Amino acid sequence: xxxxxxxxxxxxxxxxxxxxxxxxxxxxxxxxxxxxxxxxxxxxxxxxxxxxxxxxxxxxxxxxxxxxxxxxxxxxxxxxxxxxxxxxxxxxxxxxxxxxxxxxxxxxxxxxxxxxxxxxxxxxxxxxxxxxxxxxxxxxxxxxxxxxxxxxxxxxx
Numbered sequence: 001x002x003x004x005x006x007x008x009x010x011x012x013x014x015x016x017x018x019x020x021x022x023x024x025x026x027x028x029x030x031x032x033x034x035x036x037x038x039x040x041x042x043x044x045x046x047x048x049x050x051x052x053x054x055x056x057x058x059x060x061x062x063x064x065x066x067x068x069x070x071x072x073x074x075x076x077x078x079x080x081x082x083x084x085x086x087x088x089x090x091x092x093x094x095x096x097x098x099x100x101x102x103x104x105x106x107x108x109x110x111x112x113x114x115x116x117x118x119x120x121x122x123x124x125x126x127x128x129x130x131x132x133x134x135x136x137x138x139x140x141x142x143x144x145x146x147x148x149x150x151x152x153x154x155x156x157x
Contacts, residue, residue, distance in 0.1 A: 010152045019063050020091070024048050025056050026098070032066070032088070033095055034114075037081040057082055065091070097127040 036042050060066040065088040072078045103112040116125040129137035
């Protein structure tokens with residue numbers, strides 16, 4: 001596919017980055033994956049500005065990635081918990097792919113700080129690309145980009 005034969009505004013990657021393409025959002029997702037659910041947990045770990053954390057959590061709720069539910073500690077006001085929805089859990093592969101790339105290229109000399117293991121057998125988890133027939137795809141040279149059903153015609157210059 002020639003790169004000039006499509007309209008760039010109709011891009012799933014760009015639309016995903018509108019939701020997830022900011023450092024704090026991905027770090028919030030990471031902490032949710034690690035088990036955080038409450039605003040104070042996210043804030044204590046990430047140390048990001050409270051207003052920014054609130055905005056990012058609201059956006060994740062609005063996008064259907066998190067769901068917000070109310071809880072109340074005895075003697076305290078009502079607060080919210082944030083838990084991944086099924087849509088949010090689908091992002092696990094992306095988080096693990098980022099982690100694995102970072103483990104290979106950006107980890108400390110001592111190694112990665114955490115390791116993802118399969119709860120069923122205890123072996124390390126690795127993210128792979130597999131086609132619908134089950135063939136493992138090992139690199140970008142094995143991927144062919146073709147027109148999809150949502151392709152919009154290029155806008156004339």
